[in-house]
Amino acid sequence: MADVVKLPEPTEKVVVNLLRLANTKLPTDVGWALEAAAGWETSDTAAAQLGAIMENVRKADLLARPMCQDTGIPIFWVRGKFDSSIVKDIAVGVEEATKTIPMRPNTVDPLTRQNYGNNLGEGMPIVHFLPTDDDFTEITVLLKGAGSENMTKFAMLNPAEGREGVIKFVTDTVLDAGGRPCPPGIIGIGLGGTADECVAMAKQALLEPLDEENPDPVLRQMEEDLFVKLNSSGLGPMGLGGATTVLGVKIRRAACHTASLPVAVNTGCWATRRASARITATGIKYAQGVRL
Ligand code: SF4
Structure with a gap:
């Protein structure tokens, strides 16, 4: 369709x-990312998890079932x-x-x-x-x-924590969640705004196709850095180990109060x-x- x-x-x-x-x-961009991951995984367990996910996706499409x-x-x-x-x-x-x-x-x-x-x-x-x-x-x-939504986290960081504080908060959030949000998925991040706007941006970020680059070069670099860091963590598909913890990282940004550094993480599972x-x-x- x-x-x-x-x-x-x-x-x-x-x-x-x-x-x-x-x-x-x-979505085709998520499917392509899963296939690419299956190509680079060297762990048998990770490859088996990705294979089961892709087979499930194929059957859902074929049978027109969720x-x-x-x-x-x-x-x-x-x-x-x-x-x-x-x-x-x-x-x-x-x-x-x-x-x-x-x-x-x-x-x-x-x-x-x-x-x-x-x-x-x-x-x-x-x-x-x-x-x-x-x-x-x-x-x-x-x-x-609920598996992914329940892992949502928001924090008002001290502005002095800056970029490194944001990277640490996102990394801790993803690794603390472990296999519960059914990785690998997409990590949506809201940066700035007010508390409510920040969380809304994190979710909205999950709508963006993985094969489209962030037009903001600063955010694009942060996305790439987080992608490498999270996939180097070893958490892997379904949290069972491997090189694919995330399929992509997407960040949305808005201006914020001079005394605030809001950051939110909304996780999309493999079934984004x-x-x-x-x-x-x-x-x-x-x-x-x-x-x-
Ligand atoms: S694949 Fe996604 S929607 Fe399905 S159980 Fe896992 S987290 Fe929930």
Whole structure:
């Protein structure tokens, strides 16, 4: 379904298509990174783990079934032109997709733990809005399973800690998480902003295709340094040892208060599942990675 232009469909149907695409097809950039990793691993255990992951991905695609039992919580970004009715359309699409794909009903009340049964509930669906003057509406979804989301960390570092402090915080976060977020995946990092904005940037960073370089040379160098450092750690696929702890590192940056150095890490697992649909007057184009 990726990169196919179709005639316009109701928005809720587009949302179902997006959720099906994200659940059943690993983005090609993530798949290529897994294949490259399989080529450089020398550990039999690591190679076996990567082989099992890739076989799982192939079967999910072939059978049109979710690639992981934890179909996650869908997080949406809407960019371009839209009106407020889009939230209801997205909710209808989530409920429909939960039944038809099917997706595991994951949302519960945080205190009673009662399951809503439809991946909705209070405050759901989570939708971020990015209004622009473009002549399109773009809906992007990221599926976030608990294994990786539970490893999210945020810190207000002392500004004096600087770049080295950031590198240490990210490295400690990834290594402390071990095999729990199902490595190798993508490490999304937010740098700067306020506390809430910093965490949001870390998650948004996971949407960026691995085969697109960060346009900011300073951040690009930090990403490369972290990629080498984390993959030299020996943690490896599923935390069982090897040379592939991460498939990529993506950093987003915003200005911050002179007395603050906020940093956030949001980890994507090997099943970093994302999809976008750009809707114009003439059709819909689906893709599986986007820099917002
Ligand atoms: S961390 Fe990812 S691959 Fe592991 S169980 Fe959760 S969704 Fe699935």
